[in-house]
Amino acid sequence: MAKDIITRILHADRLGSVEHGAVLKPLHIATAYGYSTAEELTAVFQGERSGHVYGRQGNPTTAVLETKISLMEDAVGTVCFATGMAAICSTMMALLKKGDHVVASRFLFGNTASWMNTLTQMGCEVSLVDATQAAHVQAALRPETRLVFVETVANPRTQVADLEGIGKLCAQHGLLYVVDSTMSTPHLFQPKAVGASLVMHSLSKSICGHGNALGGSISDTGLFDWSRYPHLLPAYRKGPPTTWGLLQIRKKGLRDMGATLSAEHGHRIAAGAETLSLRMERACSNARALAEWLQAQPLVSKVHYPGLASHAQHARAKALFKDFGALLSFETVDGVDPSEVLNALELVIKSSHLGDNRTSALPVARTIFWEMGAEQRASMEIADSLIRVSVGIESREDLLADFGQAFGRLAQRG
Template sequence: MRAKTKMIHGGITSDKETGAVSVPIYQVSTYEQESAGNHSGYEYSRTGNPTRHALETVIANLENATSGFAFGSGMAAITSVMMLFDTGDHIVMTDDVYGGSYRLMTSVINRFQLDHTYVDTSYPEKVEAAIQENTTAIFIETPTNPLLKITDLKKMAEIAKKHNLFLIVDNTFATPYWQQPLDLGADIVLHSASKYIGGHSDVVAGLVAVNTADLAERLHFIQNSVGAVLGPQDSWLLMRGIKTLGLRMEAMETNTKKIVEFLQDHDHVSKIFYPGLNDHPGHDVAAGQAAGFGGMLSFDVGSGEKADKVLDKVNYFTLAESLGAVESLISIPAKMTHASIPRDRRLELGITDGLIRLSVGIEDIDDLIEDLKNALER
């Protein structure tokens, strides 16, 4: 089954009881049992809900996984994955990581003595050098947020296997339409499903897919114990979004490439971050492990003052956090998505005050380019 067909027909996509071609929304908390402890497979919706289960089978199918899990947010998904580990364990993490992930690791998870080290995972030798005796996992984003760095998934899998570590991949930017980390050797893949998978800025959710029955059992125990589950209405919205994921990803990438071409020739743009560029340091790796370069890009206009002026003048790019929706979004990471990272650390990573991040939507490309042109020139 090819990718676009899998988006429509993968997993559980209909209701066998009624013939409905869309999975019903089971807005229910508890289920009648035939006798004490004898039920039809569902007893309480924190443990399992038919609508959520349908979504979980779909994401497992799309990621070629053993099992899938749906959480109340991307951060709930990441937190639950981190609960697989024990006090005293150590995680090697991508340095250019989403600000919420940084906040979680440095201000919450660290209180449970789960240690971590940030490294530039686009350099395999730096990852291996950061591994300690108590290291249990490697956590990477590729492409990263917001600098679009690329990490070689096969090399990370080799390192993880060599040192008996779990490899966890945040696949939010690429989505399962462009990239399947489990096929390249990862153990766990996760998404902020609020982004591309939902695709319409109307749901907050997180998804996880795992490659073994043991991991599935352990993560289900955590999900049920913690209770950070996704509700049936939001599960249904994600399934609806998945059906058009392939079409949206292709349209967004087409628009993004044309915007990159425009920005390359503009005097007010000092640097562009997009893995589709031939001179991007991770271009060849990205081309080898993903079917597309995506709809995210960042560019630097030189200062925070100039960035603010650009944001003030755009009309079709909505100033907002999040990404991956049908409408184009614009943001300044230093003031928004990555504000929780100390400024010195941001500058060390290359997240300058003049860095602007675009999530390109599916509007008419001529309107988007005219909008950026007017904003940059004014």
């Protein structure tokens, strides 16, 4: 089999037997799975042999997607969920107990930040810190700390966490290191390289890419010693310890929480994943061009994009990532309403989605970060005028022309 990751993903469906010689794994929609003997069913149910017992825990179609994600992340295994948030919440519900402590970046996606608030209501303590420096994470550690959670690139302000430094810190203290790599994607970065224990993706975003499916995943890199983790139940301590954590996540997270990825959406995501690298190369190129263009506009006060030399973590992003991603944000000068900018755009879609083939944008403080209030937005460096742009794969000339005509109209009004 070819070693290049692009080729391996493209031909991943042919690693095992494929029904009727199909080059793409077909869609399996069955909910129940029967066996010839009660002993066979029992062996599958107890994890003694591979197989499916009930659709809530996965199906042959989502299993193929899990194999693809594992290949992308060089992981020992993956569990897929209905959404990215389902992956985060179910994993923490499966692995944490009342009294545990979590350290997380304070530059989190809005819904993830909301989940951290919910976690505190369930008896866990959460410390939100500036994860761009590992020292801040270290200062927050306690004896009861169980895991550290960060995003590779923060949505929407694009802060880049001290991924390598935090990885070393977690290894030193034997902590679970959970990395949300949605914004960087496996094309740009593998968190395993910095010691991540678990890698999370919102598959709805760039891995799918077409805005036509919801999904999430958790991959185990094989680096964490699960024999040292105190909350694993005896029933899941079977076989090699590298499999224990993911088994408990599948059983106590996916099965018990019921956030199952549908076969149809899993099939769409698996197909979208085949062109991830091609799409990301184009989207990253467009994003760099747009960020540089915006930086020169008199109606723009700040541009946040890791590919700009002015970005606080530019050197880190350059060292860690293959490219700088397809997400950027910018702030308008005083007197320019972000909604006016968005309304003047004709090609760009006003939408809360990201990681799509089509470029979209939104006013951050008035939409996805509105619920948390002004004080918490300020702590996350979210300005009232901030506009997030998820850059797609349109013609670069058409994309820049759309922003050009929008700013031209606004300048004429002023």
